[in-house]
Amino acid sequence: MSWTLYPATQFAAHAARWAECNRRSTASPLLEPDFVHPLLREFGNGDEQLVCYERQGELLAMGIVARRRRGVWETFQPSQAPVSLWMHAPGLNLSTLLAELTRKLPGLPLMLGLTQRDPQLEPRPAPGGCLRTVDYIDTARITLAGSFEDYWNARGKNLRNNLKKQRAKLQKEGVATRMQVSRAPEEMAAAVADYGRLESAGWKAQLGTAIHPENAQGRFYTAMLEGFARRGAAAVYRYWFDNQLVAMDLCIEGDGCMIVLKTTYDETVPSSLSPTMLMREECCQQLFAEQRFARLEFYGKVMEWHTRWTDEIRTMYHVNHYRWPVLLQLHAIANQRAALRGQRPATAPAPAQSLQHGNPSTE
Structure with a gap:
C-alpha cells in the first residue's frame, strides 16, 4: 500500500479514476470531475499535486494538495469550492493515511491540512495522536x-x-x-x-x-x-x-x-x-x-x-495532521497565545464569505 504523486495538471488523465473514487466514497457533486477539472484549470498555479492511495491494486483515496508555505501543505481550496478536494474509502484510518502521505510529500512537511470538511459527507474524526480538528463554519x-x-x-x-x-x-x-x-x-x-x-x-x-x-x-x-x-x-x-x-x-x-x-x-x-x-x-x-x-x-x-x-445546521471543519505529536502541542500553545492577543489562530483560516447572498435589509 502506498501513495503515488502526479502533477495535478495531469488531472484529465486520471479523471475516470477520480470519478470512481468519488462514487465509492463521498458521492458528492462537488467532487465530480466536471467540477474539479475547470477549478484546477482556472485557479491552480501548476504546483498542485494529485495524490492517489492504493492497496493491493485497489484505489482507496485521492486528493489534490498544494504547499501553502514552508513546512505546511493543505488541500487545494479556491473560494469557489465549498469542500476540499479529498476523498477516501469509508473505514480507513485517516490519521494513518495522512501520516503516510506526509512522509511522501516533497521536502519535510510538518503539517498537512484537509480544509472545509463536511460531516454530511464524512464523519468528523476523533482527535488524538498527531491529528486534531478545527471548526470552520456552520452551514445549512x-x-x-x-x-x-x-x-x-x-x-x-x-x-x-x-x-x-x-x-x-x-x-x-x-x-x-x-x-x-x-x-x-x-x-x-x-x-x-x-x-x-x-x-x-x-x-x-x-x-x-x-x-x-x-x-x-x-x-x-x-x-x-x-x-x-x-x-x-x-x-x-x-x-x-x-x-x-x-x-x-x-x-x-x-x-x-x-x-x-x-x-x-x-x-x-x-x-x-x-x-x-x-x-x-x-x-x-x-x-x-x-x-x-x-x-x-x-x-x-x-x-x-x-x-x-431551516433549522438544519451543521458545523464544517478542518483536519490538521502533524508530523510529530510535539508539533501539535506547540501549535496549540501558539494558538492559545494568539487568542489572548485577539488574533486568529493559525490553524483556523478566516471563514469564507457565504457563496450566496440576499437583500440584507429584508432577508
Missing part, C-alpha cells in the same frame, strides 16, 4: 421530505407574512413575477453572462470579485455548468419582475441533492422587496412537488436569513 440545508405546505407552515410567521405582503404589493402595482429554469448545456454561457451583469451592478463589482464571462470565475462557472448540464445535472434559476431580471441561482445536482452554489440579485430593487426570497419560495414549492431530491444544500456560512428557512 433543507430536507425536502413531505409536502411544501407542511414545511411552509413550520416556518416563522414573519417570513410567511412578509413574502405574502410582497406578492400582494407587486400584484397591486401590476408587476408579474416569473421563475425561469435553464438546464441545457447551450444555455449555460448566456446564463453566466446574465449572472455576471447582475452581480457586476452590485457591491461585488467594487471589490473586483464579480463574475464576468471573460474572467477566471466566469470561465469556471460556464465550463463547470456546461459539464453538469450535459448529463442533466445543472440548473440556473432566473427570477423576473415583468421584464426585469431581479435574482439568480447557479445550482448543480447529484447524490440526491441540489446545491445552490451562488446567488445574486438586483440591488436597485426597493429594499421593501426581497427577490431572492420570492424566488426561493417558488423554487422550494417546485422541489417539494417534484420530489426529485432529498435535500437542498446551501453551503457557505449560515446567515440570519438561512435560519428563517
